[in-house]
Amino acid sequence: MGLSVELKDVAVKYGDFLALKNINLHVEAGEGLVLLGPSGSGKSTLLRAVAGLTPVASGRVYIGGNDVTYLPPDRRKISMLFQDLALFPHLNVFENVAFGLRLRHLPDEEVRKRVVWALELVRLDPAQFMSRRVHQLSGGQQQRVALARALVVEPEVLLLDEPFSHIDLDIKNRLLGELKILHNKLGFTLIYVTHDRFEAVEIGDKVALMKAGEIVQVGKPVELYKRPKNRFVAEFFGEANIIPASLLGAGRGGYAVVRPEDVVIGNNPTYKFRGQVIDVTFLWHYLKVEIQSNGHIFKAYLDLETPISVGDAVDFGFDAKDVYLVEE
Amino acid sequence: MIRRVALVAFASVVLLFYIPFLALGYYVTGGGELKMPSLSMVTTTFLLAALTAVVSIAVAYPAAYYLAKRGSELEFALVTAPLWVGTLLKAYSLLVLFAIVKERTGLALWGTAAGVLLGMVYEYVPYALLTLYAAIEKLSESPVNAARVLGASRLQAFLRVELPLSMPGVAAAFILVFLFAMGEVIMPAVLGAWKVYTFGSYVWDLYFKARDFFSGSVLSLILAALSLLATYMVVRTIRSLSL
Amino acid sequence: MTPLRIYTWVLIVALYVPIGLMVALSFNNSKLPYVWGGFTLRWYEALFGWGQAWQALLNSAVIALAVSFTATLLGIFMAYVLRQDKYIAVSQVAVVMPEVSEALAFAAVLWLVKTYAGIDLFGPVGVFLAHLAYTLPMAHVLLAPYVAYVSRSAVEAARILGASELRTMFSVVMPILMPAFVATFLIVFANSFDTYIKTAFTTSPGFVTAPILLWNYAARGRGDPTIYALATFMLIPSLVAAAIYFRAVKRYG
Numbered sequence: 065m066g067l068s069v070e071l072k073d074v075a076v077k078y079g080d081f082l083a084l085k086n087i088n089l090h091v092e093a094g095e096g097l098v099l100l101g102p103s104g105s106g107k108s109t110l111l112r113a114v115a116g117l118t119p120v121a122s123g124r125v126y127i128g129g130n131d132v133t134y135l136p137p138d139r140r141k142i143s144m145l146f147q148d149l150a151l152f153p154h155l156n157v158f159e160n161v162a163f164g165l166r167l168r169h170l171p172d173e174e175v176r177k178r179v180v181w182a183l184e185l186v187r188l189d190p191a192q193f194m195s196r197r198v199h200q201l202s203g204g205q206q207q208r209v210a211l212a213r214a215l216v217v218e219p220e221v222l223l224l225d226e227p228f229s230h231i232d233l234d235i236k237n238r239l240l241g242e243l244k245i246l247h248n249k250l251g252f253t254l255i256y257v258t259h260d261r262f263e264a265v266e267i268g269d270k271v272a273l274m275k276a277g278e279i280v281q282v283g284k285p286v287e288l289y290k291r292p293k294n295r296f297v298a299e300f301f302g303e304a305n306i307i308p309a310s311l312l313g314a315g316r317g318g319y320a321v322v323r324p325e326d327v328v329i330g331n332n333p334t335y336k337f338r339g340q341v342i343d344v345t346f347l348w349h350y351l352k353v354e355i356q357s358n359g360h361i362f363k364a365y366l367d368l369e370t371p372i373s374v375g376d377a378v379d380f381g382f383d384a385k386d387v388y389l390v391e392e
Numbered sequence: 393m394i395r396r397v398a399l400v401a402f403a404s405v406v407l408l409f410y411i412p413f414l415a416l417g418y419y420v421t422g423g424g425e426l427k428m429p430s431l432s433m434v435t436t437t438f439l440l441a442a443l444t445a446v447v448s449i450a451v452a453y454p455a456a457y458y459l460a461k462r463g464s465e466l467e468f469a470l471v472t473a474p475l476w477v478g479t480l481l482k483a484y485s486l487l488v489l490f491a492i493v494k495e496r497t498g499l500a501l502w503g504t505a506a507g508v509l510l511g512m513v514y515e516y517v518p519y520a521l522l523t524l525y526a527a528i529e530k531l532s533e534s535p536v537n538a539a540r541v542l543g544a545s546r547l548q549a550f551l552r553v554e555l556p557l558s559m560p561g562v563a564a565a566f567i568l569v570f571l572f573a574m575g576e577v578i579m580p581a582v583l584g585a586w587k588v589y590t591f592g593s594y595v596w597d598l599y600f601k602a603r604d605f606f607s608g609s610v611l612s613l614i615l616a617a618l619s620l621l622a623t624y625m626v627v628r629t630i631r632s633l634s635l
Numbered sequence: 636m637t638p639l640r641i642y643t644w645v646l647i648v649a650l651y652v653p654i655g656l657m658v659a660l661s662f663n664n665s666k667l668p669y670v671w672g673g674f675t676l677r678w679y680e681a682l683f684g685w686g687q688a689w690q691a692l693l694n695s696a697v698i699a700l701a702v703s704f705t706a707t708l709l710g711i712f713m714a715y716v717l718r719q720d721k722y723i724a725v726s727q728v729a730v731v732m733p734e735v736s737e738a739l740a741f742a743a744v745l746w747l748v749k750t751y752a753g754i755d756l757f758g759p760v761g762v763f764l765a766h767l768a769y770t771l772p773m774a775h776v777l778l779a780p781y782v783a784y785v786s787r788s789a790v791e792a793a794r795i796l797g798a799s800e801l802r803t804m805f806s807v808v809m810p811i812l813m814p815a816f817v818a819t820f821l822i823v824f825a826n827s828f829d830t831y832i833k834t835a836f837t838t839s840p841g842f843v844t845a846p847i848l849l850w851n852y853a854a855r856g857r858g859d860p861t862i863y864a865l866a867t868f869m870l871i872p873s874l875v876a877a878a879i880y881f882r883a884v885k886r887y888g
Contacts (some may be wrong), residue, residue: 117791138797150788154810163806164796217796394804398716401771402725408768409729412740415747455646458639469881470647472769476873476880477654480846484853484866485653486659488668489818491858495669503855514653517646575733578831582853592735599739599836609743612736622855623731 066094066253067128067141068221069114073106074123077108083109085277087123096247096254098268100261102300106277107257111223114255115144121122127221131147138167145227149210151198157183157209158194182216185246204235211239214347215246221253228263240266261301273297294390295319305362309389318391324352326386327364329372333381341376355380413616416609428502429594437591440505440580441573444512445566448520451513452565454526460531468525475518483582486511490583503585511579516572520565528554564629572621575615582615591615654870661863668858678860688848688865695845698759699827699872702766707820710774711812714782723779738836741765741804745837761837762844765828770823777822781815814883821876821883828872845869 069091076084091097099107112118114125116137125133132140143164161182165175165245183190184235186208198206206225213223224243225244228236244267247254256267264271265285273296281293285301290343292298295306298321305322312320312335339357350365353372364380366372418500474482490501503598531554539549577592585591591611598608661679665672682688717723729737741764749755756764785808793803809816829844838847849869852862 115791115793132773137791139793140795142795144792144795146788146792148786148788150786150792152793152811153784153787154807154808154813163793163798167797167802213792213796229760393801394712397709397714398712401713401775402717402722404709404767405726405729405772405775406714408764409737409772412737412744412768415743416740418747419743447781451646453638455643458643462640463643464734465881465885467643467647469877471643471650473874473877474650476825476877477870478825478846478873480831480849480853481829481866481869481873482653484849484862485657487853487856488657488858488863489653492656492669497753514650517650544755571731571733575735582856585856588856592733594736595739599742605743605746608739612739615733616736619731619733619736623728 068126069221069253069255070129071110071114072124072126073344074113074125075121076113076118077105077121083277084113084120086180087113087279089272089279089334090284091253091255093128094251094253096244096256096267096269098264098271099255099257099274100211100264100268100271100301101259101274103259104276105274107259108225109271109277110274111144111225111255111257114221115142115223116140141220141348142223143214143217143221144223145214145225146210146228147211147229149206149227151206151210151213153198155198157188157196157198160198160209161216161260163213164310168217178216179212182212185215186212187242190245190264203231204208204239207231207235207239211243211246215250219252221255222247224254224256226257226259229258229260236263237266240380243267267294271301291388292321292390294392295321298388298390303363305360307360311358311360312387314389318389321388321390323385324381325350325365326382327362327366327380328382329364329366329370329378329380332380334384335387336379336381338377338379341372341374341378344372344374413613416474416613419605419609420613422606424604426459426610427598427602427604427607427609429591433591433594435588436505436589439572440509440512440588440590441570441576443509443517445520445569445571447509447513448569449524449562449565451560452517452521452524455527456521459521460525462530471521472518475522477517479578482515483511483578486514502583503587505584505588508580508584508588511583512573512576515576516569519572520569523565523568524558524561529559529562531557560629563625565634567622567626567629571619574618578619649834657863658867658870659862661867663860666860678864681861682864682868685861687843688845691843691845691848692865694759694842695828695869696872698762698766698844699824701763702770702827703823705707706767706770706774706823707816709771710778710819711809711816712880713771713775714778715785715808715812717775718779718782723776726775729769729772730776732769732820734832736767738765739832741768741833742836755839756763757837758839758842761839762834765833765837766827769833770827773826774819777819778812778815779811782817785811814886818880818883821880825873825876829869 071089074084074087075082087110099110101107109118113120116132116135120133124131127140127142153161155163158179162175164196165178170178179194180190183193188208189207192204197366199211201376210227220252228239231351240263254267258264268285270282271285271288273280273288281288281297292301298306298366303324305324305327306319309316309318309320314320328379337357339355339362340359341353342356343354345352351368351370351372353366355362355364355366355378362380372378455471458469487502490507494500494502501510535553535557536549539553540546544552575592576590577596580588580590580593581596595608595611596616598604598611660668662674662676663672664675664677701875745756745761749757762872789807790803793807798806829846834847835850838844845865849862849866852859
């Protein structure tokens, strides 16, 4: 039913470059954690350190409470989905999925049973696909084979390295939904690397946001959104108005973070501004409006029916309860 | 383990391929009387190699262009398959062809420079073709489309856009063929009947007839150095091609 | 495109005419190449009865087999481990070196060994080593691009799924490279079988290979239908190799 993953003071070096600095992270058994961050933030390196593909320079890695820091990848009870899928081009679908089972010396009958189970799990008709070569499959089908190959060995921990970054949005959303269902059903621990915050909230019970080899903030998505630790988190994890706190008379330097959906039109809010509308965009569920005021451009998400157009002078603002102050 | 096998293999490349050149060096330092090739021989070799390169490229270019744009796998296979046949076999088959041509038309090719040139072109057209093909295939379609939209005919688009863009490939093919042709022994010997005397034939005779290791070594090293220089130029040209 | 297509086919035909003609004449019931005397197999009968020719073909085949096995097997390890440009460049030099320079250099070494160590390597050993000297780097260069088909992540995926390092080499790396291995083996085989110059510089009078035998006639401009039959036989490895080669590399599309 999944094993916990824990990293204590983990550092990874590539030559002189410190790719990970003192990482401390705890993932509960069966939990879904997303490692989110811009490229070069070290999120893939962190995943590879958990997998045992990249040696750690210092610190400890625990899986299910056991120290696996120096164990090779094949002995960590993990499985992994790679960004380029890493399907074996010389094997057909069946043999790709069966690869891990063959190494466990299972009888043929058992291998067959499990491969069929795994293919059905990822919604590929075994009869139709088993003997196909992998390059004869579409991108989405290849994803499914890779997922089946990773799941068939019944891993305690499933690691995913931006697995859906090269496929169409529609297929990506469908696969994300299915992955989530499989995660709930099979109960493995899941660690998912992505640079896309929309993907992150889709799959993660918890999100760890990384920057320059460090974890900046870990928490539930709503915590990162409503109570970002700093300006970087506020900007990377959702749209935000970030203004100097001094502008609100809220002293001591630092910044005030206000989400666009909390900006309102009219004279009622605690903090009031007056400005000119410079852009209005229809975005299905709301209007995205940009208002220039005091040398800043404020973003506001307004009701679709709001009578507003470019050039209007408007009063707007937000309530004190919707303002979150950050230091840097 | 895997690494160790690879390193042993690499060491044997150095041992088998590079060390022998030191042996040439040994004979060079041993000294002797340098029998220089005659000026006419050097001229013949250069002219023959340059002509071979030019003619091969001219013959190969249209086919390379066609293959890069529309060619089928079969056509490509048929054009490159002659690379598999050894030079000596090709030379011998041409010898037979020349005999027939002479009997039928009275045109004597055996023992003439024209015959040797024909043989070398026959040998090197596939090489030139492969090099040109690689260069033309890499060209993007969009500059041509842009030229067409701007009013160029297909021919104009080719002459003003594609041909200039494929010039690095032409240069690479020239250097490659020229280099191989410079050291050629078999074609001049078989088709030239030892009357068309080249640098390669000379080195050959220095060993087999005169046993003159000193002159042979000096000339071989010069040829090797020239080829390294030429290769360096090809690599640079190809690199600029891909950028 | 149609004129270009016609041109290409004319060129293809032109490339095959001389060889095709020679093959045809090996079945010609006339000693003169320009007289067609009807179909016959008598030149092949003559070839069958010519012991020296058989010995020469056999010698060439044995050398080519030994050379291609050694070169390709070692080459695959080199290509897999020594991937950087600097290593490939070392091998590339060998591929473009003019044959006559290289052959003379090898002969020079064999002479030095003979003179100073008293060991005469001219003959089969010399030929084998001389062929290996240029086919080994050739195999390295030819195999190098295919190593990219073994993606790092495929190797890592195998490790994660439970394969040891050696097991990964045999279950993942080798099978992916198999078609390239076959292709390279064939190129090296055809090359070694056909090579004349390097063989001439390193063999002894007692060890005659097929190209050496052919040269004895070609260099004197002599035509004889039995020699056409010999040459036709020499074509077989090249043509078979080429046909298999195109099938093998297709798998990498």
